[in-house]
Amino acid sequence: MQRHxxxxxxxxxxxxKNRRLLFDxxxxxxxxxYKGSVLGIFWSLLTPLLMLTVYTLVFSEVFKSRWQNGGAQASKAEFAVVLFSGMILFNLFAECIGRAPTLILTNSNFVKKIVFPLEILPCVNLFSALFHGTVSLIILLVxxxxxxxxxxxxxxxxxLIVAPLCLFILGVSWFLAATxxxxxxxxxxxxxxxxxxxxxxxxxxxxxxxxHRFQVLVYLNPMTFPIEQGRNVLIWGQSISWQYWIVYSIACILCAWLGFAWFQRTRGGFADVV
Structure with a gap:
């Protein structure tokens, strides 16, 4: 078995070395x-707009939800913006992780090709999700x-918030894709x-x-930090909590390395199973 x-x-x-292949x-x-659809790539703009509309109607009109920040209560429209900012970051995670377990299986034709760099497949998945996340972010800011x-x-x-999150997503994606x-x-x-x-x-x-007893559990969620910090910088005008950012970034780098190491260790057996 070849060692990688x-x-x-x-x-x-x-x-x-494979940057052209990666971006292509x-x-x-x-x-x-969007191939074959009438609206084509326009769906990447329409989808987040529809999501924002649905969030506004459901949470502000049906559930009568409001967001408290520093004692001030956000309006209905502001609540939708706050909610959407969190969903953008979580959707980036969900889109990549949701596809990761079948990433190698759905690209089994690449497994048989010795020269194909399988390790870039989670990166391809991430870059595609970043494209849609960027479109949603532009809509949010507007x-x-x-x-x-x-x-x-x-x-x-x-x-700076998204960068360590991407490393975390890659680490988990490599692990799930291999496993x-x-x-x-x-x-x-x-x-x-x-x-x-x-x-x-x-x-x-x-x-x-x-x-308070539940807040500790939420803070242990690896998605809590990027969502909270992303909301702070995008909506509330607060800077990043740098000391926590350093700790989170180190943890994400470690996660990425461990996930990649597991992927490289197990990839030799992909062809036998696929």
């Missing part, structure tokens, strides 16, 4: 899902400017796990609205 290097240097070399596959994946009259300068810090080849039940249960994580993440509610 699990060092970060080998990963960087592979991504640089990501573009094909991002655009290909809506925020219309609703609130301005966008805080701290919104420029959002890439999903041998344990295919993961593909059947991952949807349940993602749904549970969504409701255990501060997407639809503020952490401060929870009883």
């Amino acid at each position: 290097s699990a060092s970060p240097a080998s990963l960087m070399r592979s991504m640089i 596959l990501a573009r094909r994946d991002a655009v290909g899902r 809506t925020e400017w219309i609703v609130r009259g301005s966008v805080p300068w701290t919104a420029l810090l959002i890439p 999903g080849v041998f344990l295919r039940d993961i593909g059947q249960t991952i949807g349940i796990v993602i749904t549970a994580m969504m409701f255990l993440s501060p997407v639809f509610y503020s952490i401060t609205s929870l009883p």
